[in-house]
Amino acid sequence: AFHNAFQNKHGQLHAEDIALSQVAAEFGTPCYVYSRAALTEAFQRFSAGFSGHDHLVCFAVKANPSLAILNLFARLGAGFDIVSGGELARVLAAGGDPAKVVFSGVGKTEAEMRAALEAGIFCFNVESAAELERLNAVAAALGKVAPVSLRVNPNVDAKTHPYISTGLKNNKFGVAYEDAYSLYQRAAALPHLAVHGVDCHIGSQLTELSPFLDAFDRVLALVDQLAAVGIAVQHIDAGGGIGICYSDETPPDFSAYAAAMLQRLGTRKVKLVFEPGRALVGNAGALLTKVEYLKPGESKNFAIVDAAMNDLMRPALYDAYHAIVPVQSRAAATAVYEVVGPVCESGDFLGHDRALALQPGDVLAILSAGAYGMSMSSNYNTRPRAAEVMVDGDRVTLIRQRETVQQLFALESVLPG
Numbered sequence: 001a002f003h004n005a006f007q008n009k010h011g012q013l014h015a016e017d018i019a020l021s022q023v024a025a026e027f028g029t030p031c032y033v034y035s036r037a038a039l040t041e042a043f044q045r046f047s048a049g050f051s052g053h054d055h056l057v058c059f060a061v062k063a064n065p066s067l068a069i070l071n072l073f074a075r076l077g078a079g080f081d082i083v084s085g086g087e088l089a090r091v092l093a094a095g096g097d098p099a100k101v102v103f104s105g106v107g108k109t110e111a112e113m114r115a116a117l118e119a120g121i122f123c124f125n126v127e128s129a130a131e132l133e134r135l136n137a138v139a140a141a142l143g144k145v146a147p148v149s150l151r152v153n154p155n156v157d158a159k160t161h162p163y164i165s166t167g168l169k170n171n172k173f174g175v176a177y178e179d180a181y182s183l184y185q186r187a188a189a190l191p192h193l194a195v196h197g198v199d200c201h202i203g204s205q206l207t208e209l210s211p212f213l214d215a216f217d218r219v220l221a222l223v224d225q226l227a228a229v230g231i232a233v234q235h236i237d238a239g240g241g242i243g244i245c246y247s248d249e250t251p252p253d254f255s256a257y258a259a260a261m262l263q264r265l266g267t268r269k270v271k272l273v274f275e276p277g278r279a280l281v282g283n284a285g286a287l288l289t290k291v292e293y294l295k296p297g298e299s300k301n302f303a304i305v306d307a308a309m310n311d312l313m314r315p316a317l318y319d320a321y322h323a324i325v326p327v328q329s330r331a332a333a334t335a336v337y338e339v340v341g342p343v344c345e346s347g348d349f350l351g352h353d354r355a356l357a358l359q360p361g362d363v364l365a366i367l368s369a370g371a372y373g374m375s376m377s378s379n380y381n382t383r384p385r386a387a388e389v390m391v392d393g394d395r396v397t398l399i400r401q402r403e404t405v406q407q408l409f410a411l412e413s414v415l416p417g
Ligand code: LLP
Pocket: 060, 063, 081, 104, 105, 164, 201, 203, 204, 205, 239, 240, 241, 242, 275, 276, 277, 278, 279, 314, 371, 372, 376
């Protein structure tokens, strides 16, 4: 169900058994709040669809790299999809199993490759011919053999926002479908690479099943073609990308996705790997913010809140919609507001044209903020990043302290003279 982690009980918005007004009072605003139950349920539901088949769910760390969230998923048996040495370090610090890590990304450095080889990750998702050669050389220098998949670009239209669509020909991700067969032969011939899988990821926030299935069909055709020349892959990584409901989208549910993928797979004996990010965390998190000022205008009313584009960049960057609801309902007439932050940019908005009954000091919850919220935050305008808390039943745990201003310039120095 939509935003099921956050329920209104007697006019008070709750995360599980905790009133969000209480969280705001105790930890201040802006503050990200996550529900342990919602995170757990999303992971388990995703995995359940594939329960009869060998599979590995690798949470896409970029969606939310909180150590507490990574640790929770690790305890549930998750693997992780990483895109940097930094994310690898986080996974290890959070108790993640390196043997369940896949490493994606077009720009892996030699140092990142070494770190991943030393940790003993599950697979490198290689995105270019040049990367294959570099990985072979780095593995050779360490006396190791690197497990690899090629990320193939199946050239299907994910029908999502152009900034987050990655499966079409004209983008930087993956290798062209037409080149994959010969690149696999090259990979198989390199002594310090072992071909383990085929990988594909076509985009994010997909709300239809058909692009996933079209891409999977093309990947399966490649897998069959490779098997025919003696390159038998052990796994297929189908990437991430399942969308969530922000307002009225109807993304495929996990069981429909799983059933359709398994049906296409047929009797092929390969492990399935997935890299969901948003679908596991998006609706398990909200950003709490306080109304600082109401500023009525001739054509627009502004509600100026204490969260901004540096805390949640998605509205400014993608014109993304996030529902905004008061944590405590007020029996008063609504007005239509532009909900904006204090940052000095006209693009600093969190929501347009929202009908709300507001008073200064009210706390609002910006919903569906668990994915690509905190992970894309910045310190623009020297704004310390928000605190993060996890609700578990009637318990609240601070999982990241609010930054202090001193921390923001602790690494800086002035000129000597
Ligand atoms: N695997 C790879 C190789 C990816 O590039 C991504 C996301 C994922 C998995 C996870 O995709 P998901 O399941 O979360 O859709 N900042 C944007 C989203 C960027 C997604 C980038 N890649 C946003 O806020 O909408």
